Amino acid sequence: MDAEIIAVGSELLTPFRQDTNSLYLTSKLNTLGMEVRFKTIVGDDRECLATVFRAALNRSGLVLLTGGLGPTEDDLTREVVAGVLGRPLREVPEIRERIEQRFTRLGRPMPQTNLRQALVPENGVWLANKQGTAPGLWLEHEGKTVILLPGPPRELEAVFEAECLPRLAPLSSAAPIKTRVYKVVGLPESEVDERIAPIYRDYANPTTSLLTVPGTIEVHLRARTATEADADALLTELGDKIELALGEHVFSTRGESLEEVVGLYLAMKRKTLAVAESCTGGLLSGRLTRIPGSSDFFVGGAVCYSDVLKIRLAGVPASLLEAHGAVSAPVAQAMAEGIRAQTQASMGVGVTGIAGPSGGSAEKPVGLVFISLADDHGTQVRQFRFPGDRERVRQWAVTAALEMIRRRIRD
Amino acid sequence: MDAEIIAVGSELLTPFRQDTNSLYLTSKLNTLGMEVRFKTIVGDDRECLATVFRAALNRSGLVLLTGGLGPTEDDLTREVVAGVLGRPLREVPEIRERIEQRFTRLGRPMPQTNLRQALVPENGVWLANKQGTAPGLWLEHEGKTVILLPGPPRELEAVFEAECLPRLAPLSSAAPIKTRVYKVVGLPESEVDERIAPIYRDYANPTTSLLTVPGTIEVHLRARTATEADADALLTELGDKIELALGEHVFSTRGESLEEVVGLYLAMKRKTLAVAESCTGGLLSGRLTRIPGSSDFFVGGAVCYSDVLKIRLAGVPASLLEAHGAVSAPVAQAMAEGIRAQTQASMGVGVTGIAGPSGGSAEKPVGLVFISLADDHGTQVRQFRFPGDRERVRQWAVTAALEMIRRRIRD
Numbered sequence: 034m035d036a037e038i039i040a041v042g043s044e045l046l047t048p049f050r051q052d053t054n055s056l057y058l059t060s061k062l063n064t065l066g067m068e069v070r071f072k073t074i075v076g077d078d079r080e081c082l083a084t085v086f087r088a089a090l091n092r093s094g095l096v097l098l099t100g101g102l103g104p105t106e107d108d109l110t111r112e113v114v115a116g117v118l119g120r121p122l123r124e125v126p127e128i129r130e131r132i133e134q135r136f137t138r139l140g141r142p143m144p145q146t147n148l149r150q151a152l153v154p155e156n157g158v159w160l161a162n163k164q165g166t167a168p169g170l171w172l173e174h175e176g177k178t179v180i181l182l183p184g185p186p187r188e189l190e191a192v193f194e195a196e197c198l199p200r201l202a203p204l205s206s207a208a209p210i211k212t213r214v215y216k217v218v219g220l221p222e223s224e225v226d227e228r229i230a231p232i233y234r235d236y237a238n239p240t241t242s243l244l245t246v247p248g249t250i251e252v253h254l255r256a257r258t259a260t261e262a263d264a265d266a267l268l269t270e271l272g273d274k275i276e277l278a279l280g281e282h283v284f285s286t287r288g289e290s291l292e293e294v295v296g297l298y299l300a301m302k303r304k305t306l307a308v309a310e311s312c313t314g315g316l317l318s319g320r321l322t323r324i325p326g327s328s329d330f331f332v333g334g335a336v337c338y339s340d341v342l343k344i345r346l347a348g349v350p351a352s353l354l355e356a357h358g359a360v361s362a363p364v365a366q367a368m369a370e371g372i373r374a375q376t377q378a379s380m381g382v383g384v385t386g387i388a389g390p391s392g393g394s395a396e397k398p399v400g401l402v403f404i405s406l407a408d409d410h411g412t413q414v415r416q417f418r419f420p421g422d423r424e425r426v427r428q429w430a431v432t433a434a435l436e437m438i439r440r441r442i443r444d
Numbered sequence: 445m446d447a448e449i450i451a452v453g454s455e456l457l458t459p460f461r462q463d464t465n466s467l468y469l470t471s472k473l474n475t476l477g478m479e480v481r482f483k484t485i486v487g488d489d490r491e492c493l494a495t496v497f498r499a500a501l502n503r504s505g506l507v508l509l510t511g512g513l514g515p516t517e518d519d520l521t522r523e524v525v526a527g528v529l530g531r532p533l534r535e536v537p538e539i540r541e542r543i544e545q546r547f548t549r550l551g552r553p554m555p556q557t558n559l560r561q562a563l564v565p566e567n568g569v570w571l572a573n574k575q576g577t578a579p580g581l582w583l584e585h586e587g588k589t590v591i592l593l594p595g596p597p598r599e600l601e602a603v604f605e606a607e608c609l610p611r612l613a614p615l616s617s618a619a620p621i622k623t624r625v626y627k628v629v630g631l632p633e634s635e636v637d638e639r640i641a642p643i644y645r646d647y648a649n650p651t652t653s654l655l656t657v658p659g660t661i662e663v664h665l666r667a668r669t670a671t672e673a674d675a676d677a678l679l680t681e682l683g684d685k686i687e688l689a690l691g692e693h694v695f696s697t698r699g700e701s702l703e704e705v706v707g708l709y710l711a712m713k714r715k716t717l718a719v720a721e722s723c724t725g726g727l728l729s730g731r732l733t734r735i736p737g738s739s740d741f742f743v744g745g746a747v748c749y750s751d752v753l754k755i756r757l758a759g760v761p762a763s764l765l766e767a768h769g770a771v772s773a774p775v776a777q778a779m780a781e782g783i784r785a786q787t788q789a790s791m792g793v794g795v796t797g798i799a800g801p802s803g804g805s806a807e808k809p810v811g812l813v814f815i816s817l818a819d820d821h822g823t824q825v826r827q828f829r830f831p832g833d834r835e836r837v838r839q840w841a842v843t844a845a846l847e848m849i850r851r852r853i854r855d
Contacts, residue, residue, distance in 0.1 A: 043651070043653075044653040044655075044664075045483075046470065046479070046480050046481070046482075046483065047470065047474075047623075047653070047664070047666065048467045048468075048470045048471035048474065049467075049653075049655055049662075049664055050653070050655060051462065051464070051467065053462070056459045056460075056462065057459075059457065059458065059459045060459035063458075063459065068457070069457050070457070070486075070487065070489075070492055071457075071484065071485065071486055071492065071496065072456075072457065072484070072485040073482065073483070073484045073485075074482065074483040074484075075481075075482055076481065078481075081481060081482065084499075084503065085482065088495075088499055092495065212458075240454070242455040242458070242460070242461070244455075244460060244461060251460075253455075253458070253460055255458065307753075308747075310726070310729075313730075313733075314729050314730055314732070314733025314734075314738075314742075314744075315721070315726030315727065315728070315729025315730040315732075315733065315745075315747065316726065316730040316733075317726070318721075318725050318726025318729075318730075318747040318749075319724075319725055319726040319727040319729075319730045321725070321726075322724075322725025322726065322727075322747075322749060322838075323725075323834070323835065323838075325800070325801050325802065325834055326802070327725075327749070328749050328750065331725075331749050332749055332750040332752065332753055333746065333747040333748050333749035333750055333753040333757070334726075334746075334747050334753075335744065335745070335746055335747070335757060336719075336726065336729040336733075336744040336745050336746070336747065337744050338729075338733060338738070338739050338742050338743055338744035339739065339743040339744055339787075341743065341787065341788070342718075342743055342744040342745075342787060345786060345787070346744070346746060346757055346786070375756060375757070376750075376752065376753060376756070377752070389736070390736050391736065391737070423734070423736055424734065427733075427734075
């Protein structure tokens, strides 16, 4: 059964906001073996919504509408859908009671407009919403299924999970669509594609797509077959070839982030890490501490945004700063060694560079970054030249530092 | 003239990727006074695309299609649009030459499939693409305008900016749609809405919408009138009332982020700042150093993820840690005062808390955060209890710290 999603709301047609509910819904529908064929975004406009809904009902077995179930006059989804299907709206006393109770609990008077949320099209089933006042609605019409869901993601997800998934499962006989993700670091997207396109082009199923996330590239495989086992076999067959072609650049095959992989390695080898950051200004620490339990391997570090702090917190000799400047290989090295000595960590990392937009020169241009790594085996320094604006340079530098740590621990 | 956007690409119907080009296009079309009425996302499927394009052509004066202009067999937009409009495709020698030259420059052989990009529907105008091989296309059909743009954002934006904006401007007689954004901190969304809904409900124009970004709330006003001056007057009229109702919680009316406002204040008053972070793990430094030139007011700080580093880098007395635990008001205060003393900054900030998911207890639950601020006027400590998961607690704590700094400098 093919599905389509209609997101309703004028704010979704401004440059400020995007429909994200459809990503959640697509992922859930895929697990039931259902493909989403169309997504439409339409404003709070009676005629526009009716046009779009009619077209959807014509071409898709399952139509999901999200948003427009609120209490205000702008919220038209319930009414327009009932109109197109030719069904009168009837107040359901049980929904009315629930809404009234909710307001009583919150100690607020209930605006009369909220009672619109108690209206259900004839022969419709209402879907309880534990997170808000707007129930979802389930309608069947000439062999098609229409589902209306509230727009706020928390409410939508609660209603879909509890009330829609169990009702949808028996409607689908297809095997779930299965996916696998390979995460790659240290190669530009064009090279990743050059290496693997000759492989994945031979496969119409699974389909392959590349997704660039700052600093890393994700290779997404998506398989659809008669049985789950067949899909897994196909994913493994293609996936193994792709992994071989990308070699050590693949750092994750199960969704882990680069910092998670680094954290796992560090914890496994019982190593600890400290960092001294200049141009990344705390972002490397911030990425590492995203991981729950990161205090097991990450002791902390210094954000040495000024020369004084490079000297005081990371123990960089003032003479080095004078001789080579703050952005230089010797200073990066002194930062890595200094923070390691200060903190007694098994590994120290130093990052210094020019993130821009100003501060660059012919000799030391914007994007120039030195990253150093010090441990029992010695100290390594690498020089990079990252492209893009300030934020991109900083993100690239964080990823490059994590990748240097990953390689050092692995080897 | 009303516009609609069709984004073409099967990857946009997976849970992994979203159409973002339409946000850019909407913002540009709005400056020409054009509203986007519908957005549709459709896969690389001949029939589905034809259906969607036909419907769009029926109801909108301007139809923009993005994506599906690449060299592979999956790229169908050019062909399908030509088919629906009933126009044969003809090869344009000049485009062919450009594509061939591009490959010569890159020193690579040109796959024959790339020549599909040299095909233009009869009576169509091709739009030069300086960023890639796929030119855009401009077609007029029974008083309607159809624009085809390449999918990669860099290419799309380059073609639109250079080739479409100048051609579209004369087609629109409407005044630009004008917007204004008020950014609010320190109030929950429900309270913001309670305070301002009675005000904005009286205005059908400008329209008002609330957008929650972690820790802050944005109030977006959008006005459409006959002249630009009228729109500005309306925005000011409604905006002033909203600002009055939200008072000191409004930190920005021109799009600045909270860290930019804090940076501006600090630079203006010639103050410097240093931070000692525990649970935020570098994120507060990371936010402050996003601002170009932040080294003028931010000297750096310590990420004290372990007790040892709280003692060594932030000068916290070991006895305090023993007596009160790392997550406590006295330790937050010692971190703020200690990092200030270490760095000689005019202001020191200390953040310590339990971000979770583990580490919480009945007495010190997940979400408990202490933030302290020390300067010449003394030291202040505040206790917070933030909701949500690890990442949300950390983001809330960063925002709360920035807000404490903003208030201290302003007062």
